[in-house]
Amino acid sequence: MPSFNPPKKPSNPWKPPKSSWVPAFFLTRNPKTLNNHVFFKMQLEEDQQGKRRSDLSLLLSDQILAGILSKLPLPQLSCSLVCKRWCRIHGSLLQSLKLHDWSFLERGRMVSRFPNLTDVDLINACIKRVPTSNWGLVLTHSMVTIPLDTSDLDLSGELLGEGRRLVPESLDQGLRALARGCPNLRRLRVVDVSRPIDDEGRAFSTADGYEGKALDTGLSMIAAECLMLQELELHQCTDFSLRSISNCRNLQVLKVVGCSEGLYGSVVSDVGLTTLAHGCKRLVKLELCGCEGSYDGISAIGMCCFMLEELTLCDHRMEGGWIAGLKSCGNLKSLRLQSCRRIDSDPGPAEHLGLCPTLEKLQLQRCNVRDKQGMSALFTVCGTVKELEFQDCWGLEDEIFSIGSCCRRVKSLSLEGCSLLTTEGLESLVLSWKELQRLRVVSCNNIKDIEVTPSLASVFSVLKELKWRPDTKSVLADSLFGTGMGGKGGKFFKRV
Structure with missing residues (x-):
């Protein structure tokens, strides 16, 4: 019986072999698609060439x-x-950036957009913004200017409540992103957050054997990853915060803000200062604002931070006897006190105060200097100073000012806004300083030009630099001399 074989279907000429290297658009059965793709590709190449001609960059x-x-x-x-x-x-x-939106950092967009940052300011971003208030109230502080809302005016005494601050998890996440994305960071300004007691982290030991906690925070990540960090400004700082940054081995400039009235009230004690001293031994400039402490904390900083040259205490809450700790600062050259309500409430016996041997400059700005015992202890410790400056200090009378006679190496004296000091008190001390070369007296209304004696004038004649504007009235009279202004009405307004 004859066999029947059905005719085979003609093969598709557009079907490539299975092992073909032909692109995917050749697999179509419609030849028009191929023509459209080739045309589109040619047009795209022409557009790119035209773009290159138009954009010469x-x-x-x-x-x-x-x-x-x-x-x-x-x-x-x-x-x-x-x-x-x-x-x-x-x-x-871009290497320097001031951030206003924390989410830009927390989501990782800042480090991807600016990978080579070395100077970052996060203070404004650490305070949550609110929609524009109908009150029209704005809080202006030395570090930030923010609008106020009704929720900010609570009975806690702080204008910024917990709702305006970052939570610890958000702060740590943002700082970790910054540490991973900007390892060459050199300067940082940030506001820390208050953490619960049970969030103190695991125990750790530093290279010197000091035991502490808190190695699992954003600040500790900054200390571990940003090895080039040299300058740090830390607000709302606590002892817990200082433990976190104690591994910043190359840190040279540090500003610690503990309690700031109206914004936050955190505590920095001797425990935190001792931790800081054992960790950051290369500090050259240290500023403590609103910090508590005593002799132990100051002496620990002096003994461990042997490179420390500048120390600033602003609105300190130190216990009595802290001045004696300055004798441990063997390389300190400049001491500045700002906005201090008291100098030292109980400095102790004079024989236990000691002397800071290398100190050259002492500045007191907006301080209450009425305490005779505290000022006497301060001048005793700072007996080697060569530059002495008083600016807008309360209670600087002749008796208090005369205590400075124990500083016999003074070469430069600056007085500004000291309204209680008289010409006689100034003269008695200036004549005792045989090495005085520069004198600056501005806005001291009790010092009169007519009270200058010949002996004081002879000292003025040998000075290298003299700025004498003690009385604002005399300055005004000198500026109006020869203009015909400033006289009585009968002489100035002539009748026609």
Whole structure:
């Protein structure tokens, strides 16, 4: 019986073999699709060539373009709006940034946009913003200016409640992102948060064997990853915060803000100062604002931070006897007291105070100096100073000012806004300083030109620098001399 074989279907000429390297668009059965794709590709190449002709900056490499943009004056923000390439290059050039939105850092967008940051200010971003208040009230502080809301005016005594501050988890997440994205960070300003007692982290030991806690925070991540960090400003600081930054081995400039009236009330005690001293031994400049402590904390800083040259105490809450700890600062050259309500309530016997041997400059700004015992202890410890400055100090009378006679090496004296000091009190001390070379007296209304004696005038004649404007009235009279103004009405307004 004859066999029947059905005819085979003709093979598709557009079907490539299975092992073909032909692109996917050749797999279609419609030849028109192939023609459309080829036409689209040719048109795309023509558009790209036309774009290259119109944008001549594409002929420059990224390195050359970055060199050109770096020569432009600041700010360079408009350069980043040209195109994505210019935005990327501009971001790589920016090294200093002041952030206002914390979410920009917390989501990782800041470090990807600006990968080469070395100076970051996060203080404004650490305080949550509220919609524009109908009250029209604005809080202006030395570090921040923010609008106030009705929820901020509570009975706790702080204008910024818990609702305006970051939670610890959000702060740690943002600082971790900053530490990973900007390892070359050199300067940082940030506001820490208060943490519950049960969130103190696990125990750890430093290289010197000091036991502490809190290695699992954002600040500790900054200390571990940003090895080039040299300057740090930490607000709302506590002993817990100082433990976290104790591993910043290369830190040289540190500003610690503990309690700030109207904003927050945190506590920095001897425990935190001792932890800081054992960890950050390369400190050159230290500023303590609103910090508590005593002789133990100051002496620990002096003994461990042997490179410390400048120490500033602003509105301190130190216990009595802290001045004696200054004798441990073997390399201290400048001491500044700002807005201090008291100098030292109980300095102790004079024989236990000691002397700071290398101190050259002493500044008192907006301080209450009425305490004779505290001022006597201060001048005793600072007996080697060569520059002495008083600015807007309360209670600087002749008796208090005369205590400075124990400082016999004074070469420069500056007095500003000291309204209780008289000409006689100034003269008695100036004549005792044989090495005085510079004198500056401004806005001291009790010091009169007519009371200057010949002996005091002879001292003025040998000074290298003299700025004498004690009485604002005399300055006004000198400026109006010869103009015909400032006289009586009958002589000035002539009748026609």
